[in-house]
Amino acid sequence: MKKSFAGVAAIATVAAIIGTGAFAQTVLRFSHTDNPGGSRQAAAEVFAEKVAEYTDGRYEVRIFPAGQLANDPKAIEQLILGGVDFTVSATGSYATHLPSLNLTAMPFLVDTYEQGWELYDNSGWLQGEFDKLPDVGFRVLATWEAGFRSFTTNEPLASPADAATMKMRVYPNDMIRWSMEAIGFQTVVMPITDVYLAIQQGTVNGQENPVDTINSLRFYEVAPYVTLTRHVYSPLPLTVSEATWQGFSPEDQDAVSKAAAEAAAFSRNLVRSSVDKQIADMEAAGATVSTPEIGPFREAVASVYDKAREVYGTEEVDGILADAAAIREALPAN
Missing domain, CATH: 3.40.190.170 (Bacterial extracellular solute-binding protein, family 7)
Known part of the structure; x- marks a missing residue:
């Protein structure tokens, strides 16, 4: 230490x-x-x-x-x-x-809050990783x-095809960057405290974060297209x-x-109880909120799992994927 x-x-x-x-x-x-x-x-x-x-x-x-x-x-x-x-x-x-811990940001691990809570509270793999942190x-x-990550952009984002012309802010995390690049974005790493001004000035076209963060930091003011992909659970x-x-x-x-x-x-x-109101408030403020067809986004990021295995090892990746799969089966989405 x-x-x-x-x-x-x-x-x-x-x-x-x-x-x-x-x-x-x-x-x-x-x-x-x-x-x-x-x-x-x-x-x-x-x-x-x-x-x-x-x-x-x-x-x-x-x-x-x-x-x-x-x-x-x-x-x-x-x-x-x-x-x-x-x-x-x-x-x-x-x-x-x-x-x-990058592996927790693999796309579409869980579908509901309850599944996410079970993953973070009771996944043997994840608790084992947390137990290593005191030595750090x-x-x-x-x-x-915080909830599930979605997009805010200054141009419409209906499918991965729309990402090809956009620069997306990401935080310093390989998994998020790989997912954004797989979707088609050019990625730009920067602190969250710089993002609002960067979108306003045209340095990037948007960012991805949970609705709670999008609302709190008012990203919808400069990137008014809010696209609810829920691509990563991000507590x-x-x-x-x-x-x-x-x-x-x-x-x-x-x-x-x-x-x-x-x-x-x-x-x-x-x-969890605030998301619907936050979305309504953003719409009232002029944001365009949409839920796209998720299938093309899931297909676009499929390569990320194999890339993760190459970098982090099959055992590590399959460990968290197995825990997540078991949780999704035990706590199916309604």
Whole structure:
């Protein structure tokens, strides 16, 4: 594990006065890239409230939204180095530090939220990968929700044929990039905090993210064609710096884990129950929302599974594919 900056640089101790006594309160920094009105911020506020409650006020989780401290890749780096204590990001964002996590972004693994929750909570393959992360410098506390990735573009996207003339923003994840290229896009890697302006200026034609993120970051304003392909299930593991975690007592570890689980349940319910209204709000704001024929998109990305086997190994790829297939069979879509 990499050493942190003088222990945990992100933890600041302040004096808090209660009644006639004083106690040392530890401030923990939580960085994320969602806007203040988004679901990640709402879940982070629940998490912060529960941490304070379950530790009798000895810890304050201070939240820094909208990339104030760092974009997603840099926030994860800061987890390892001790610059921040918590972050929440798409699973593929963590793959820079554990490449096998790229496989969670393979296209069309699951079809429903319930299937996705089962995959992230109970897949033997995925839990085994998460168990490797403390040696990297951070650990997964719980999985928050973002939903299924779809497209926003500044030109209509009815089929893969339309992608041939478009530049698509992607985040640094091989699987997403391979899928976009298989569909026909030219890909451009950039931080999510730069995407709105890049579309506005014509650097890219669009981006792909869950509806919750599209709505929160208002991408539909500059890329008003919202195409609901739901091509990747993209939840948000909440992670804690391993240096921070090891600084907790066992009781505080239990308290933080409990807070994370409760915030995850809140996040899942909030995102799933908000999608229809978010779509309606985007339409009311002038966006054109459509659900294309999915078959051509599925066919276009079929080669991605074989490419993944070549790069990551047949055993790894078939492990997560087998878990996903079993889950789809056990929890069929309605």
